[in-house]
Amino acid sequence: MTSLNWIRRRHYRLFSLSHIALAIVMIFFAVLHFYWIGLYLLPGVFYYLACSLPVQLKQEGLHVSQTSIIPHSNGCFEVALIVAGKAPSQLHYPAYIRICVPEIDRWTWHPFTLAQPIE
Numbered sequence: 683m684t685s686l687n688w689i690r691r692r693h694y695r696l697f698s699l700s701h702i703a704l705a706i707v708m709i710f711f712a713v714l715h716f717y718w719i720g721l722y723l724l725p726g727v728f729y730y731l732a733c734s735l736p737v738q739l740k741q742e743g744l745h746v747s748q749t750s751i752i753p754h755s756n757g758c759f760e761v762a763l764i765v766a767g768k769a770p771s772q773l774h775y776p777a778y779i780r781i782c783v784p785e786i787d788r789w790t791w792h793p794f795t796l797a798q799p800i801e
Contacts (some may be wrong), residue, residue: 698790765795 684690690697713720748762763770778793 695790 684693684697684700709723712723746761747764750760752758752760778795779792780793782791
């Protein structure tokens with residue numbers, strides 16, 4: 683029910699938290715009913731961890747250098763980031779980061795791909 687477009691668009695936090703909680707409950711009960719299903723789920727869990735842990739563990743010192751509103755974009759912003767201690771040419775692109783804006787929602791992190799700067 684929380685996947686309905688109206689709920690997902692207006693109450694994203696409810697949508698997100700309910701999906702996380704219910705996914706954990708579903709996996710728990712699936713393993714209780716069919717113990718071998720854990721073997722079926724392990725590759726997906728390993729794949730998720732392999733994709734998300736490097737991003738979590740390799741936290742660079744990112745700082746916002748400039749923000750600007752993109753004209754005629756319905757309130758979208760362009761955010762320029764600098765990495766402390768590294769020149770842009772020293773980064774390996776595409777680089778991935780996760781951004782949280784605590785003023786909006788302190789529990790939701792969004793993944794972004796950094797584009798190589800134009801020099």
